[in-house]
Amino acid sequence: xPHTTPPLDMAAWMQGHLLRVEAFLSDWVGHGAPxxxxxxxxxxxxxxxxxxxPLLVLAAREAVASADSPHSPLHSTADEAALRAACAxxxxxxxxxxxxxxPCMDNDVLRRGxxxxxxxxxxxxxxxxxxxxxxxxxxxLVPEASAIPxxxxxxxxxxxxxxxxxxxxxxxQAIDLASVGIALNEDQLRQMHRLKTGxxxxxxxxxxxxxxxxxxxxxxxxxxxxAALGLAFQVVDDILDxxxxxxxxxxxxxxxxAQDKPTYVSLLGLEPAQAYAQQLHQQALAALAAxxxxxxxxxxxxxxxxxxxxx
Amino acid sequence: xPHTTPPLDMAAWMQGHLLRVEAFLSDWVGHGAPxxxxxxxxxxxxxxxxxxxPLLVLAAREAVASADSPHSPLHSTADEAALRAACAxxxxxxxxxxxxxxPCMDNDVLRRGxxxxxxxxxxxxxxxxxxxxxxxxxxxLVPEASAIPxxxxxxxxxxxxxxxxxxxxxxxQAIDLASVGIALNEDQLRQMHRLKTGxxxxxxxxxxxxxxxxxxxxxxxxxxxxAALGLAFQVVDDILDxxxxxxxxxxxxxxxxAQDKPTYVSLLGLEPAQAYAQQLHQQALAALAAxxxxxxxxxxxxxxxxxxxxx
Numbered sequence: 352x353p354h355t356t357p358p359l360d361m362a363a364w365m366q367g368h369l370l371r372v373e374a375f376l377s378d379w380v381g382h383g384a385p386x387x388x389x390x391x392x393x394x395x396x397x398x399x400x401x402x403x404x405p406l407l408v409l410a411a412r413e414a415v416a417s418a419d420s421p422h423s424p425l426h427s428t429a430d431e432a433a434l435r436a437a438c439a440x441x442x443x444x445x446x447x448x449x450x451x452x453x454p455c456m457d458n459d460v461l462r463r464g465x466x467x468x469x470x471x472x473x474x475x476x477x478x479x480x481x482x483x484x485x486x487x488x489x490x491x492l493v494p495e496a497s498a499i500p501x502x503x504x505x506x507x508x509x510x511x512x513x514x515x516x517x518x519x520x521x522x523x524q525a526i527d528l529a530s531v532g533i534a535l536n537e538d539q540l541r542q543m544h545r546l547k548t549g550x551x552x553x554x555x556x557x558x559x560x561x562x563x564x565x566x567x568x569x570x571x572x573x574x575x576x577x578a579a580l581g582l583a584f585q586v587v588d589d590i591l592d593x594x595x596x597x598x599x600x601x602x603x604x605x606x607x608x609a610q611d612k613p614t615y616v617s618l619l620g621l622e623p624a625q626a627y628a629q630q631l632h633q634q635a636l637a638a639l640a641a642x643x644x645x646x647x648x649x650x651x652x653x654x655x656x657x658x659x660x661x662x
Numbered sequence: 663x664p665h666t667t668p669p670l671d672m673a674a675w676m677q678g679h680l681l682r683v684e685a686f687l688s689d690w691v692g693h694g695a696p697x698x699x700x701x702x703x704x705x706x707x708x709x710x711x712x713x714x715x716p717l718l719v720l721a722a723r724e725a726v727a728s729a730d731s732p733h734s735p736l737h738s739t740a741d742e743a744a745l746r747a748a749c750a751x752x753x754x755x756x757x758x759x760x761x762x763x764x765p766c767m768d769n770d771v772l773r774r775g776x777x778x779x780x781x782x783x784x785x786x787x788x789x790x791x792x793x794x795x796x797x798x799x800x801x802x803l804v805p806e807a808s809a810i811p812x813x814x815x816x817x818x819x820x821x822x823x824x825x826x827x828x829x830x831x832x833x834x835q836a837i838d839l840a841s842v843g844i845a846l847n848e849d850q851l852r853q854m855h856r857l858k859t860g861x862x863x864x865x866x867x868x869x870x871x872x873x874x875x876x877x878x879x880x881x882x883x884x885x886x887x888x889a890a891l892g893l894a895f896q897v898v899d900d901i902l903d904x905x906x907x908x909x910x911x912x913x914x915x916x917x918x919x920a921q922d923k924p925t926y927v928s929l930l931g932l933e934p935a936q937a938y939a940q941q942l943h944q945q946a947l948a949a950l951a952a953x954x955x956x957x958x959x960x961x962x963x964x965x966x967x968x969x970x971x972x973x
Binding site for chain 1: 692694695696698699700703757758761764766767784785786787789790792793794796797798800801803804805806811812813815816817819820822823824826827828829830832833835836837839840
């Protein structure tokens with residue numbers, strides 16, 4: 352029960368899981384690909400990023416597992432499924448950044464403190480590397496020789512495809528494109544971000560939950576958590592675009608304002624945006640409390656990280 | 663048995679299957695997407711293309727089904743699985759054309775007699791439409807409410823992901839990019855095409871076979887058929903690039919030579935390339951004969967179409 356569970360050492364929790372994610376990504380990405388393509392894929396994925404989405408998958412899987420019998424026959428395979436889902440969702444995120452940075456989109460030259468993929472490898476290779484990373488994400492979810500139940504493999508593919516596609520991330524990017532220089536109201540801005548960044552963040556939580564056997568009420572609560580966290584992430588992003596500098600951010604700062612893109616800060620003002628982020632944080636925690644799952648400490652810890660991050 | 667089976671009316675066979683594929687694609691593509699993105703996705707996919715890959719899926723599924731008991735419990739769901747696989751593989755093909763035509767790749771302005779997607783909708787929307795089509799391809803394969811066995815759903819996802827990714831189509835495109843102006847020998851050219859176009863054509867055949875219960879020998883024979891057909895397709899493409907005009911081809915003719923890209927014609931000469939296409943045709947038919955499947959007429963008909971096409 353939550354009140355008797357000892358506090359979680361988030362730094363240790365994250366470090367342990369990140370080691371597994373990084374090792375798995377390094378094992379899986381870019382091998383067997385023609386040289387230039389494989390290099391670009393690895394450059395886009397490895398040694399960078401906060402890995403928030405993989406950690407959300409793994410934290411959600413732990414929350415759901417905390418309600419399972421430890422003797423459930425699914426336990427052993429759920430671990431592998433969750434690790435594959437964690438890496439798959441990161442590959443989708445990584446490909447979206449590669450394509451987003453290209454000259455025909457955001458035309459960004461700096462990402463995570465390094466030249467962007469198209470600057471380093473050329474636009475054609477960047478385009479193909481993004482395409483190949485998306486295919487690899489789905490390949491990771493359906494290993495040929497594995498004890499992961501096919502029902503879980505198929506469910507993970509469906510969740511990822513919907514989160515990434517036209518009614519998810521890609522759709523949100525299209526709305527974003529169409530909204531430059533246009534005055535969006537708060538509902539429209541929320542809808543854009545719900546798709547653009549929210550869908551994949553929420554999808555990460557749902558994929559983690561799909562690796563176990565959460566009941567419908569717990570799944571709905573985790574979906575609420577994911578929605579609040581996804582929106583909080585974007586509000587904080589908008590705040591950091593104004594308050595942080597490029598060195599801290601690892602990417603070009605002040606771009607949204609310079610491009611006349613609508614943001615929570617431009618719409619609400621800085622302080623109300625900060626208050627809104629705190630409110631979403633509380634909503635996320637309330638959803639965890641409502642889930643009825645015995646141990647949601649890692650998910651709570653990640654919500655805290657999202658709201659209090661400096662970059 | 664083949665010698666007692668009446669000849670297949672290929673025109674009628676194709677017409678019937680194409681109607682189903684077109685209707686399904688029109689039902690599935692671009693709905694629920696933000697307006698500009700959905701439009702671009704439909705523009706890229708509908709009312710165009712020979713639909714060779716979907717037809718290969720459906721023909722392979724029929725060949726495999728001809729060996730099944732008609733009372734197999736899989737029969738009813740295999741139809742739906744094959745139609746979904748047929749459309750999914752066409753979405754992957756369509757997205758690859760959208761990205762391939764972009765200025766940073768082939769910079770083509772004409773496709774199927776119409777302006778290419780980036781000319782019509784802008785580069786950013788073309789990039790996103792391609793990305794969203796890839797996600798949709800995988801989404802089609804894992805319907806939430808369906809009687810298609812999860813094992814088949816997962817297997818189809820795996821086959822498609824491998825055919826599309828860094829060790830398939832995207833990998834072949836990367837080799838193609840790197841080979842402009844470089845003298846490839848025939849082995850290197852074959853390896854490039856085996857990935858660039860062959861992987862998805864062969865993948866189509868394997869996906870159709872995965873909708874039924876072919877034995878290992880039949881599957882291997884169908885893989886051989888797919889490999890020969892995939893290579894024949896590319897050899898004929900290279901021949902048509904020299905012998906056809908843009909009006910017949912529906913795209914810019916003579917581009918390969920103008921870009922100094924290696925082709926079977928530049929490597930072998932026109933007549934030897936034509937002879938090679940015929941030889942591959944015979945290999946494809948021999949593989950069908952070796953498959954032991956009772957009815958491979960549609961697959962044989964498609965091999966004929968591939969080699970004897972004028973565009």
